[in-house]
Amino acid sequence: MGWAIALHGGAGDIPLSLPPERRLPREETLRRCLSHGVAALKANRTPLDVVELVVRELENCPYFNAGIGSVLTTNGTVEMEACIMDGNTKKCGAVSGLSTVVNAISLARLVMEKTPHIYLAFDGAESFAKEQGVETRDASHFITPENIERLTQAKAANRVQIDYTQPAPEKPLKESSCDSQIGTVGCVAVDGKGNLAAATSTGGLVNKMVGRIGDTPIIGAGTYANSLCAVSATGKGESIIRATVGRDVAALMEYKGLSLKDAAEYVVEHSPKGTAGLVAVSATGEVAMAFNTTGMFRACAKEDGTSEIGIWRSIENGDV
Known part of the structure; x- marks a missing residue:
């Protein structure tokens, strides 16, 4: 037993040649957010508080696809979504279609704690945010020049881009000011008593249809926690939803007696190649x-x- 924490900034086709100016700010953000999470756990903050705190920090960083870094729909708008779940109680909250809320993950927690519901979206979620007095900004605050360029690239290639999509060979970036490299964020944590929580936040897919909802706010797909484990997934939402990635990790542990590592690897290996990644912790402190x-x-x-802080596959396949 013992506390543990894991976080991610998205999975995808991340080239080994990713230049330092693109890689280092993201690694430094992960290092800083990890440090905040560890300090909170050592201070006996609840796992639910810890995952919200960490994901808020990641939402506030433009290097990832959440909060101010959120990618744009085909209409050039932002539609953010997030989910948070407590393992012991299975209480959870989710939001989608946000265009003005600074920290979607905190609104998701308010849905969990202040309403009889699990999931609010679009106008209803925005109205609830105003009622609760959470921080909001004009929608233009979230639209960055880099994401305008990413949308332009995606439209030129006539595709919807998942996290860390590489430019089409016939459409090289050349001297582009952005690298199309951006990903969903998430965090999972367990304290020394085995209490678990998971949180995930995203802007979705570049050039997605207006109104599209991905795996992040879907309980059991992109986000899940129970008394055995907590899971936050990233990748191609449609594939993750079909595979019920988060719940399947927990189910393999519950019904088959698999370890966290074996359950996580099995689920990811049986998802379509190039579509899925996840971070998870168990009640016994595994990662x-x-x-x-x-x-x-x-x-x-x-x-x-x-x-550990990493990007590419290690000898241990990224598992601790």
Whole structure:
């Protein structure tokens, strides 16, 4: 037993040639957010508080596809979504279609704690945010020049882009000011008593249809926690929803007696190649970080002193 925390900044086709100016700010953000999460766990904050705190920090960073870094719909608008879940109680909250809320993950927690519902979306979610007095900004605040360019690239290639999509060969970036490299964020945590929580936040897909909802706010797909484990997934939402990635990890542990590592690897290996990654922790303090993409921005730490910050596959396949 012991506390543990893991977080991700998206999985996808991340090239080994990713230049330092693109890689280092993301790694530094993961390192900083991991440090905040560890400090909160050491201060006996609840796992639910910890995952919200960490994901808020990631939402506030433009280098990832959440909050101010959220990618744009085909109409050039932002539609953010998030989900948070407590493992012991299975209480959860989710939001979609946000265009003015600074921290979608905190609104998701308010849905969980202040309403009789699990999921609010679009105008209803925005109205609830105003009622609760959460921080909002004009929609233009979230639309960055980099994401305008990413949308232009996606439209030129006539495709919807998942996290970390590479430019089409016939459409090289050349001297582009952005790299099309951006990903969903998530965090999972367990305290020394085995209490678990998971949180995930995203802007979705570049050039997605207006109104599209991905796996992030779907309980059991992109986000899930129970008394055995907590899971936050990233990748191609449609594939993750079909595979019920988060719930399947927990089900393999519950019904088949698999370890967290074996359950996570099985689920990811049986998802379509190049579509899925996840971070997970167990009630006993195990950590798993599995992906079937080229890479996944990820970080973790455990009470025993083990820690890792990585992108590409290690000898241990990214698992601790």
